[in-house]
Amino acid sequence: MVDALAALNISKSFDGFIALNNLDFTLQSGEVRALVGSNGAGKTTLIKILTGAHAPSTGTISINGKQLPGGDPAAHISGGISCIYQHTSLAPNLTVAENLFLGNHPTNRFGLLDKKEMKRRAQQLIKDNETDVSPNDLVADLPTVKQKEVEILKALAANSSVILMDEPTAWLSFPEVQRLHDTIRRLKKTGVTIVYISHMMDEIFRVCDNATVLRDGKLVWQGSVAETDRSSMVQHMLGDGGQDTSNERNERRNEVEKGQKTLRVSNLSRENLFSEANFSLYQGEILCITGLIGSKRSELLQCLFGVAQPDKGQIFLHGIPQKIDTPRLAIQLGIGLVPEDRRMQGLFLSHSIEENHVAASLGDFVNRGLFNRKRVRTRAQDTIRQLNIKPDDVKKTVGNLSGGNQQKVLLGKWLETAPDILILDEPTVGVDVGAKNDIYQVLQAFKEEGGAVLIVSSDVEEVQNIADRVLVMANGKLSASFDAQALSHEELVAKISGESVNEA
């Protein structure tokens, strides 16, 4: 039997960073396949290659035995692959019928749009798929789940035999998720092949036949979901922890055991995001908050840095309650935040290394309004040396650096503010191994000088490598803290996947 979708030997690299490494991804007709992996595992790259948005560096893609050109979105759609993205890609101000045939609308003999025929075909499609919408409904007026169904119809209208769904349930309520799953089961019966990309383990086990797990651009596990369970799936996603350095680190941690409490968070809540978060952060420790993507950890950090306001609860710094309402105030209070998305939130990409370096601590480099460029240069040069930034030229434009070096520049910028508390959100996503180790060393040094570090990370290997204590966040709820050493890799993985947290 010919594979419904066969992507063979797929590799993709960006500027030397290997996003996908020799991947085989084949699906049978009528199969629902889960595609899982943590941030930076290569899922997005694979989707982009399958939809033709990126051309693969090597490898071929074929649908029902017919090879597609690669890197040509129009050819991939007409070849039978459609993608439903997390955010809707429908035109909100057009009707359902108009959306269904956008781009390949039926025409009459004058070459003009044949509205009657379009409506008839839309009606037929809606009826065949038991969808509860009218061809004349305006898309903007439909609830999100119906918009998703219209997107699926649109894929069917384009004769797609393979539909990719990227986090399709991210914006849906629970009954809506059920409804979408019913639709998926119906499609499956008609022989449509579905790739279901999700971080939600429950959903994967409910609706998918098989699963493919990616990590660091490689296939790490593939098989039937019936023959595995949640924690082994999460284990595959997150990888085997590095246990090698733990003893040495244990000793070091004991030395700094009784530091001062610098940050205490009490009953912090934000509606619909997280609730009743309680924890303390001590001087000279690294505290990691881990969990799956979507567990609202970044949203918690935003409240600590004045980007967003909590609805309830209090934040204490050195025992004093503080209302942090702007990042400016947070910085003045001695907090630094290395944000999750360095390109969008962290760096000034068309500015140089030295200019980025001082952007959060301008006060130290300004004398009566004038910029002390000489001092800027010396400080930036020191940091380049300390963090091993390549190229070691302060004048280089940050936008042209590799991901790892960009991350180091960003870290250097926050260390320059000499914070008491350094918060990092996914500090090593898209960072190569060498830069990762450099970053860990710098964080260890910062901690040993009495700094307090709070890290949000989905990378269990990283958490086990660097954390003194660990908190697990699942669905907006924070667990009690664990000693990082007291927890085995398997136990931590189990907690992250939500099993033990529910039992407790």
Add this chain to the structure above:
Amino acid sequence: MRLEINKNIIALPLVIIALTLLVGYFEPAFLTVDSAIAVLRRMATIGIMAVGMTFVIMTAGIDLSVGPTLALSGLVSYFTLVSGMPVPVAILAGMASGIAVGAINGIIIAVGKLPAIIVTLGMLSIVRGTALLIGGPTLHQISGHESYSFIGSGALLGLPVSIWIFLFIAAIGIFIQQVTSYGFQISTLGDNPEASHLSGRRTRLLIFSTYVICGCCAAIAGIIDSSQVYTASANFGEFGTELDVISAVILGGASLFGGKAYVINTVFGVLFLGIINSGLNILDVPIESQLMFKGTLIVIALGFTSLSRNSKS
């Protein structure tokens, strides 16, 4: 202190020199000192406004209301003079009117978060209306105020005062952009507003301030304009003024999407525009062909800047 020179900066002066020589080849009178002074004098007001506009454009903003602001400030100065106030008070009153327009623009854009192009387009109409309300459609002759007329018509060391003012404001602009913390903050804000906010910058105040600077520059241009022709009128700064100003900034290599820009390059953009204007005039090119030629040249020049920008990234 060493000025940081943008690499692109070499191209524009070379084009300017080539263009000057080309016009001079057909009309040797163009290559005289008098002619150079005439070119500069014609561009002084556009140049002053372009310096202010550079800061606005660095934040990915735009100010379309500079033309009427110029007219308003001339009228405010005129009426202050007529009411018997001394010349310095009249100048300050004119500048204050421009600062007020800029402050209104700035508050709506920075705090109200409305798109600059729409706010200042509305302001273009509102300020013109205000100027007509104050001054009516008539021309108001300014006579008997020697020191006021000196601003637009006098000369110092052989150079018209208006050119001195342009050079002075350009120097201040270059200084602010290159050496001060403020200039750095504007440039990083334009590069990445969110990172700027997360780095503790007061982004709204910064955006607001650029419109105040721009309004103030437009007002200074208005004072020069009115004193140059001994007249204030609500119709000065006619439609197209703002386009000349914005063109000069963009020709200098600033991106409408914000980010790094150099005031010194804007000054070269102003010179470039001035030489095209005067050169076409001196060669007796009819006005309709002038406009078409100028537009084409601007698009070509922009094509080159965006090409060099793309090839770098």
